[in-house]
Amino acid sequence: xxxxxxxxxxxxxxxxxxxxLNCTYSDRGSxxxxxxxxxxxxxxxxxxxxxxxxxxxxxxxxxxxxxxxQYVSLLIRDSQPSDSATYLCAVPLNSGYALNFxxxxxxxxxx
Amino acid sequence: xxxxxxxxxxxxKTRGQQVTLRCSSQSxxxxxxxxxxxxGQGPQFIFQYYREEENGRGNFPPRFxxxxxxxxxxxxxxxxxxxxxxxxxxxxSSLDLGPxxxxxxxxxxxxxxL
Numbered sequence: 001x002x003x004x005x006x007x008x009x010x011x012x013x014x015x016x017x018x019x020x021l022n023c024t025y026s027d028r029g030s031x032x033x034x035x036x037x038x039x040x041x042x043x044x045x046x047x048x049x050x051x052x053x054x055x056x057x058x059x060x061x062x063x064x065x066x067x068x069x070q071y072v073s074l075l076i077r078d079s080q081p082s083d084s085a086t087y088l089c090a091v092p093l094n095s096g097y098a099l100n101f102x103x104x105x106x107x108x109x110x111x
Numbered sequence: 112x113x114x115x116x117x118x119x120x121x122x123x124k125t126r127g128q129q130v131t132l133r134c135s136s137q138s139x140x141x142x143x144x145x146x147x148x149x150x151g152q153g154p155q156f157i158f159q160y161y162r163e164e165e166n167g168r169g170n171f172p173p174r175f176x177x178x179x180x181x182x183x184x185x186x187x188x189x190x191x192x193x194x195x196x197x198x199x200x201x202x203x204s205s206l207d208l209g210p211x212x213x214x215x216x217x218x219x220x221x222x223x224x225l
Protein backbone atom coordinates (compact mmCIF):
# COMPACT_ATOMS: atom_id res chain seq x y z
CA UNK A 1 0.00 0.00 0.00
CA UNK A 2 1.51 3.30 -1.10
CA UNK A 3 1.67 5.74 1.81
CA UNK A 4 0.96 9.45 2.08
CA UNK A 5 1.98 10.82 5.46
CA UNK A 6 1.00 14.05 7.17
CA UNK A 7 1.27 15.30 10.72
CA UNK A 8 -2.25 15.39 12.09
CA UNK A 9 -1.62 18.54 14.13
CA UNK A 10 -3.25 20.67 15.22
CA UNK A 11 -0.89 23.27 13.86
CA UNK A 12 -1.59 26.61 15.51
CA UNK A 13 -0.30 29.86 13.99
CA UNK A 14 -1.14 33.48 14.76
CA UNK A 15 -3.01 35.59 12.24
CA UNK A 16 -0.64 37.06 9.67
CA UNK A 17 2.02 34.39 10.10
CA UNK A 18 3.17 31.76 7.59
CA UNK A 19 1.67 28.30 8.01
CA UNK A 20 3.79 25.43 6.73
CA LEU A 21 2.13 22.09 6.03
CA ASN A 22 4.16 19.04 5.10
CA CYS A 23 3.53 15.76 3.32
CA THR A 24 5.72 12.79 2.44
CA TYR A 25 4.87 9.99 0.02
CA SER A 26 6.30 6.54 -0.56
CA ASP A 27 5.80 5.96 -4.31
CA ARG A 28 8.83 7.32 -6.18
CA GLY A 29 6.89 7.10 -9.44
CA SER A 30 4.26 9.61 -8.37
CA UNK A 31 3.83 12.37 -10.92
CA UNK A 32 1.18 14.67 -9.48
CA UNK A 33 0.40 16.09 -6.09
CA UNK A 34 -2.69 17.82 -4.85
CA UNK A 35 -3.56 19.90 -1.81
CA UNK A 36 -7.20 19.99 -0.73
CA UNK A 37 -8.75 22.08 2.02
CA UNK A 38 -11.62 20.66 4.05
CA UNK A 39 -13.67 22.75 6.43
CA UNK A 40 -15.37 20.92 9.29
CA UNK A 41 -18.46 19.13 8.02
CA UNK A 42 -17.74 19.99 4.39
CA UNK A 43 -16.18 18.16 1.45
CA UNK A 44 -12.61 18.65 0.19
CA UNK A 45 -11.93 21.51 -2.23
CA UNK A 46 -8.82 21.78 -4.39
CA UNK A 47 -6.32 24.48 -3.48
CA UNK A 48 -3.24 23.63 -5.49
CA UNK A 49 -1.78 21.01 -7.76
CA UNK A 50 1.92 20.62 -8.53
CA UNK A 51 3.72 18.35 -10.97
CA UNK A 52 7.31 19.61 -11.26
CA UNK A 53 10.09 20.06 -8.74
CA UNK A 54 10.26 23.51 -7.25
CA UNK A 55 7.70 26.06 -6.16
CA UNK A 56 4.29 26.95 -7.52
CA UNK A 57 2.58 30.07 -6.25
CA UNK A 58 -1.10 31.01 -6.34
CA UNK A 59 -2.02 34.06 -4.31
CA UNK A 60 -1.18 33.45 -0.67
CA UNK A 61 -0.51 29.75 -1.32
CA UNK A 62 2.78 28.20 -2.41
CA UNK A 63 3.25 24.51 -3.08
CA UNK A 64 6.77 23.11 -2.97
CA UNK A 65 7.80 19.76 -4.44
CA UNK A 66 11.03 17.82 -3.96
CA UNK A 67 10.75 14.48 -5.74
CA UNK A 68 14.23 13.34 -4.67
CA UNK A 69 13.17 13.65 -1.03
CA GLN A 70 9.59 12.53 -1.77
CA TYR A 71 8.31 15.60 -0.02
CA VAL A 72 5.63 18.14 -0.86
CA SER A 73 4.64 21.12 1.23
CA LEU A 74 2.08 23.90 1.29
CA LEU A 75 2.87 27.36 2.59
CA ILE A 76 0.11 29.79 3.47
CA ARG A 77 1.31 33.38 3.78
CA ASP A 78 -0.52 36.02 5.80
CA SER A 79 -2.66 33.33 7.44
CA GLN A 80 -6.24 34.31 8.22
CA PRO A 81 -8.72 32.79 10.68
CA SER A 82 -10.73 31.69 7.63
CA ASP A 83 -7.79 29.43 6.70
CA SER A 84 -8.55 27.30 9.76
CA ALA A 85 -9.38 23.90 8.28
CA THR A 86 -7.92 20.47 7.62
CA TYR A 87 -5.46 20.33 4.73
CA LEU A 88 -5.28 17.07 2.82
CA CYS A 89 -2.35 15.99 0.69
CA ALA A 90 -3.28 13.60 -2.14
CA VAL A 91 -1.29 11.57 -4.65
CA PRO A 92 -2.91 9.71 -7.58
CA LEU A 93 -2.80 5.93 -7.46
CA ASN A 94 -1.00 4.29 -10.36
CA SER A 95 -4.10 2.59 -11.70
CA GLY A 96 -6.98 4.84 -12.66
CA TYR A 97 -5.50 7.81 -10.84
CA ALA A 98 -8.01 7.88 -8.01
CA LEU A 99 -6.51 9.78 -5.10
CA ASN A 100 -4.58 8.38 -2.17
CA PHE A 101 -5.03 10.86 0.68
CA UNK A 102 -3.04 11.51 3.80
CA UNK A 103 -4.90 11.81 7.08
CA UNK A 104 -4.77 15.58 6.87
CA UNK A 105 -3.26 18.32 9.02
CA UNK A 106 -5.58 20.45 11.13
CA UNK A 107 -4.64 24.13 10.96
CA UNK A 108 -5.85 26.69 13.48
CA UNK A 109 -5.19 30.37 12.82
CA UNK A 110 -5.68 32.41 15.97
CA UNK A 111 -6.66 36.12 15.86
CA UNK B 112 -19.86 24.98 -6.01
CA UNK B 113 -18.32 22.10 -7.98
CA UNK B 114 -21.43 21.10 -9.88
CA UNK B 115 -21.34 17.67 -8.25
CA UNK B 116 -24.38 16.79 -6.17
CA UNK B 117 -25.08 13.91 -3.80
CA UNK B 118 -28.19 12.56 -2.15
CA UNK B 119 -29.26 12.14 0.51
CA UNK B 120 -27.24 14.49 2.71
CA UNK B 121 -27.75 12.40 5.84
CA UNK B 122 -28.93 8.87 6.42
CA UNK B 123 -29.47 6.64 9.45
CA LYS B 124 -29.58 2.86 9.01
CA THR B 125 -29.37 -0.14 11.27
CA ARG B 126 -26.81 -2.90 11.13
CA GLY B 127 -27.53 -5.49 8.43
CA GLN B 128 -29.57 -3.16 6.24
CA GLN B 129 -28.70 -2.09 2.71
CA VAL B 130 -28.18 1.47 1.47
CA THR B 131 -27.91 3.23 -1.88
CA LEU B 132 -26.17 6.59 -2.18
CA ARG B 133 -26.40 8.71 -5.31
CA CYS B 134 -24.14 11.15 -7.09
CA SER B 135 -24.63 13.41 -10.06
CA SER B 136 -21.38 14.37 -11.77
CA GLN B 137 -20.63 17.45 -13.80
CA SER B 138 -21.99 17.07 -17.31
CA UNK B 139 -19.32 15.62 -19.58
CA UNK B 140 -17.27 14.13 -16.77
CA UNK B 141 -16.51 10.55 -17.72
CA UNK B 142 -14.91 9.50 -14.44
CA UNK B 143 -16.43 9.18 -11.00
CA UNK B 144 -14.65 7.99 -7.87
CA UNK B 145 -16.17 7.16 -4.51
CA UNK B 146 -14.45 7.65 -1.18
CA UNK B 147 -15.22 6.83 2.44
CA UNK B 148 -14.08 9.28 5.09
CA UNK B 149 -14.21 8.20 8.70
CA UNK B 150 -14.04 10.83 11.42
CA GLY B 151 -10.54 12.27 11.74
CA GLN B 152 -9.22 10.40 8.70
CA GLY B 153 -8.50 11.25 5.11
CA PRO B 154 -10.83 9.96 2.40
CA GLN B 155 -10.25 6.32 1.46
CA PHE B 156 -10.73 5.21 -2.15
CA ILE B 157 -13.59 2.74 -2.62
CA PHE B 158 -13.86 2.38 -6.41
CA GLN B 159 -13.82 4.30 -9.65
CA TYR B 160 -15.94 4.17 -12.79
CA TYR B 161 -14.91 5.36 -16.22
CA ARG B 162 -17.52 5.47 -18.98
CA GLU B 163 -19.79 3.11 -17.03
CA GLU B 164 -17.12 0.46 -16.42
CA GLU B 165 -15.41 -0.18 -13.08
CA ASN B 166 -11.85 1.04 -13.47
CA GLY B 167 -10.28 0.31 -10.11
CA ARG B 168 -11.09 -0.63 -6.58
CA GLY B 169 -9.61 0.08 -3.17
CA ASN B 170 -9.45 -2.25 -0.17
CA PHE B 171 -13.18 -2.56 0.35
CA PRO B 172 -15.18 -5.82 0.47
CA PRO B 173 -17.57 -6.87 -2.32
CA ARG B 174 -20.58 -5.72 -0.32
CA PHE B 175 -19.58 -2.26 -1.56
CA UNK B 176 -20.71 -2.05 -5.17
CA UNK B 177 -21.54 0.65 -7.64
CA UNK B 178 -22.87 1.69 -10.98
CA UNK B 179 -22.35 4.59 -13.34
CA UNK B 180 -25.07 5.61 -15.77
CA UNK B 181 -24.95 7.30 -19.19
CA UNK B 182 -26.48 10.50 -17.76
CA UNK B 183 -23.38 11.14 -15.58
CA UNK B 184 -25.05 9.88 -12.44
CA UNK B 185 -23.73 7.07 -10.30
CA UNK B 186 -24.58 5.15 -7.17
CA UNK B 187 -22.84 3.38 -4.34
CA UNK B 188 -24.57 0.38 -2.79
CA UNK B 189 -23.57 -1.09 0.54
CA UNK B 190 -25.08 -4.39 1.67
CA UNK B 191 -25.13 -5.89 5.15
CA UNK B 192 -24.24 -2.63 6.85
CA UNK B 193 -21.81 -2.74 9.75
CA UNK B 194 -21.26 -0.19 12.50
CA UNK B 195 -17.86 0.69 11.00
CA UNK B 196 -19.56 1.78 7.79
CA UNK B 197 -20.61 4.96 9.59
CA UNK B 198 -18.74 7.69 7.70
CA UNK B 199 -18.95 10.52 5.20
CA UNK B 200 -19.25 9.13 1.67
CA UNK B 201 -17.88 11.35 -1.04
CA UNK B 202 -18.09 11.12 -4.78
CA UNK B 203 -15.73 13.01 -7.03
CA SER B 204 -15.94 13.49 -10.77
CA SER B 205 -13.29 14.35 -13.30
CA LEU B 206 -13.33 15.00 -17.00
CA ASP B 207 -11.19 12.04 -17.95
CA LEU B 208 -8.51 9.65 -16.67
CA GLY B 209 -5.03 10.86 -16.00
CA PRO B 210 -2.63 11.81 -13.19
CA UNK B 211 -3.28 15.51 -13.67
CA UNK B 212 -7.06 15.37 -13.79
CA UNK B 213 -8.69 17.49 -11.11
CA UNK B 214 -11.31 15.66 -9.09
CA UNK B 215 -14.30 17.73 -8.03
CA UNK B 216 -16.01 16.57 -4.88
CA UNK B 217 -19.68 16.56 -4.05
CA UNK B 218 -20.92 17.66 -0.61
CA UNK B 219 -21.05 14.10 0.67
CA UNK B 220 -23.57 11.82 2.33
CA UNK B 221 -23.17 11.28 6.05
CA UNK B 222 -24.20 7.73 6.95
CA UNK B 223 -24.80 6.60 10.51
CA UNK B 224 -25.22 2.88 11.18
CA LEU B 225 -26.81 1.98 14.51
